Amino acid sequence: MRNLSDREVRTITAIAEVLVPQDGPFPYGYKDVDITGFIEDFLSHTPFRVKWFVYLNLWIFEYFSWIALMSPGIFSRMKFEKRKKIILAFRKNKYFAIRGIYLFTSIVLLMAFYNDEKVMDSIGYYGYKDGVNKIK
């Protein structure tokens, strides 16, 4: 069963690009991992209230996150730097409810990315790979 709409997928991709950019010290980014697929799986295993919270968070990000900078716009259509500033403003917001939105969204997206086998390998985590710890 499909849990995410096209609009929600666009929002997720726009957030993921900021949270796990393509460049950087190891060769994988948001484009290399099926983040949307992970979230679909996550949603299919969570109770209604958690799903509802995910949908609400994505909706807030898409249509109302501009309030953090007081510069109107649709999140998924904003330039990268503006999206980054918004996410930073959410993370450091003095209102815990707004930080909660960041916290919850980032938990799901970061789990999706760092749970990927090739990402784990690339940062040197071989814990229990093939059933044993392989320290390299």
Added chain:
Amino acid sequence: MIVDSSALATDFHETADAVVVGSGAGGAPMAFALASAGMKVYLIEEGKQYDISGFKRNSWKVMRDMYRDSGTVLTLGVPSIPLPLGNALGGTTIINSGTCFRTPENVLSQWKKQSGLTGLEYSRLIPHFETVEKMLGISDATEETVGANNILFAEGAKKLGLHPKPLPRNAPGCKGAGLCVFGCPNGAKQSMEKSFIPAASQKGAAVITSARVEKILIENKKAKSVSGSFRDGNKNKRGIFRIDAPVIILSCGAIYTPYLLLKNKLANSSGQAGKNLHIHPAAKVVGLFKDKINSWSGIPQGYYVDDYAHEGIMFEGFFLPPTFLSFALPAFGMDLKKYMAGYCKMAGFGIMVTDTSRGKVTVGIDNAPMVFYSVNRADTEKIKKGIEIASRVYFAAGAEKILVPLLGFDEITSPEELKILHEAEIKPSQLELSAFHPMGTCRMGDNPKQSVVNSYLETHDVKGLYIADASVFPSSLGVNPQVTIMALSLWCAENIIKK
């Protein structure tokens, strides 16, 4: 006999001498003790039985299946705190770190002073501690298995004159897979489904999984029966059950036990059910080192430092696979990727405080429990002090940088910067915490106006209805609670059997 409800009729009605609801640290020893005394016992568990012998390293799959709400339980308050709970045969013991402390004697004395607790003496608990320790094979973590993460912190702690010690654990034959909180892949950790539950089953207890208790029926102020629904693989209802018994023991933990009482409007003449929630708020401090440590290998929670336990601050090792460490770090984007690129050079230790903050559990939307908890100023000060000490330890151990869970102090690059933190006034809203030990929501005491159960863990209001889990603690325990829960459960069982 351990049976999944899918193997039972869709309309199941039985009678028994006792029904135990919940198969975690409270329920499993209870079922074992009652069955050993020859009683006909049903042990009912909402979660499933999992076989993790084929487990590789996809810790997300474990979290998705074995954690309640896939690990997304959060407290509502300032700050909001993740509160992972188990939802499987064995309860939270299957996903805990395996740390095993007896109840501190001073804490029990304080509980007696505060709540009376007639008959409950430390000396009366000792035989139960011994039973638990024998059954779980509790012994200290060894240097061979604790891994570099714990050794490093211990070296730094010693340089500061502190006294690190190996933690007592229930994992004989531990191979240091480093994945205790995702179910031990080697089967070394003696969580309930490996210890008390098979033993209870051998003594004749009937264990039913995928069965959720929803109603508790009473008659003339006496326990009569429990009823609920069987769940299929997708947690949808597939049948109903009812078990009549004069003795009902709730062991669903400090969130779901008060929730059941509140939902059934039971045993709450004191108004205390669901109140007085404590959670041992915990902060993670991460040290970044020049060389590889590979902290992911070895027991994550292997050593502890209790030099500040008298102030309510405990230090215990922690480390996590990247899937979960990534969102515990105070960064995102390129900064986070830079930190994660140095994953193998990180070390982690946790600070756990004996909290004076109090939260509550209520029945919320979606007919599910809601957990409210805000950290007070006094606990914030303790957490801040703990972070400072852990940071000093890491600098003494040679760390180049420290990542701390305090908004505004994400990265500390020198011991001098710690002075700024020391001078700063930290607000609860700046804390980025987690918590693992909910307790206190059906506290025990002699006074029925101020407590839910008496010192024998029987509810003041309903004869034959008992509570055996961390919800009976009158205050925050200060150490990992599983052994205390098990010993109190055996104490409760002893008194049920005597009756």
